Amino acid sequence: MSEGATTSRAASASATREAIGKAGRRLFNRQGYAGTSVRQIAAAAGADPALVIRYFGSKERLFLETMPVEGRFDHVTNGPLEGLGRRLVASLLTESPELTFSIWRSMLRASDSELVRERLVSAMEEMFIVPLAPRLVGPHAELRARLVAAQISGLLDAVAILADERITEASDEQLIAFYGDSIQTLVDVPADPVGHDLGDPLDEQN
Template structure:
């Protein structure tokens, strides 16, 4: 009785499936692209195609994840998720956390948690929405965590101090500042922020 042999299969027509795109990474890339463009153009002048090209995706994918342009930019103009991460530390160590979070956001994630508020004046009526979101989602939330006198004033001064660092580091790109290590900047700058948070 002879052994049955099967003919060898030929794989030259088969192709490897394309790697699946990670939904979280794709959404993050779209939001980064929209934030980048919103910092340079009025929302009315930004098209979904422009956002898609910058994010390296197709416009239909933006619609799949965000629904429409208005919904996408509503997310971009919200500071809710960013504030969750920015304020995620006990108050007695919050200054260090905020400074480090801002700097690592710019250097590692390519996104600043609060800096886009600087561009609100370019957004017309949408800028008013950004300002209102910023007040309630960042400044007011920080105020609610502070004890002692003038918590609202201290919260706004602390956030303003943080924004100054963000502008100098991410927009003005100060030469000496960008040559310093993040640890060095945190050690030097965080006490200034913390002094406003601690009564």
């Protein structure tokens, strides 16, 4: 039998697949989804463009496979509620932030695709809502957890997409203190629980 040849061909195949995946990850992170072509990835991997589709099905699915979205904030979301806001921002800004920003930038801009959008939603869910919502005390815990996630999105937008220089150049300490404390208001038990029926200027205690 020609087992030797078969094995070596299979080995070469999986090696090619891996090379394509690696090149895809690098190029997607550097130039985004739309800015990267299948032909470019193939060239960088030393492979034929048709193999990119053959191994991964589509450019879209290759993209999803190259975007790692594990839970990178467990140690914060599982920690004490006191000061959690600040620690969340600190974790975001100090633990391989460039990779986080790059992934956020690429995925948000590619969220035209339903698959990408769904992945983005489920990633936020896993990283923030699931661990945080059941721990929050007070009314509307899940909604508040989701609003915490929204605020994280906002900070990511500012630094990774809009690239606001005034924020980018600010010290981590300042960002952690200001933005973290703002997030903390959603973590803490709300002082005035939304109230009776807003739209009514009855809040004289403010």
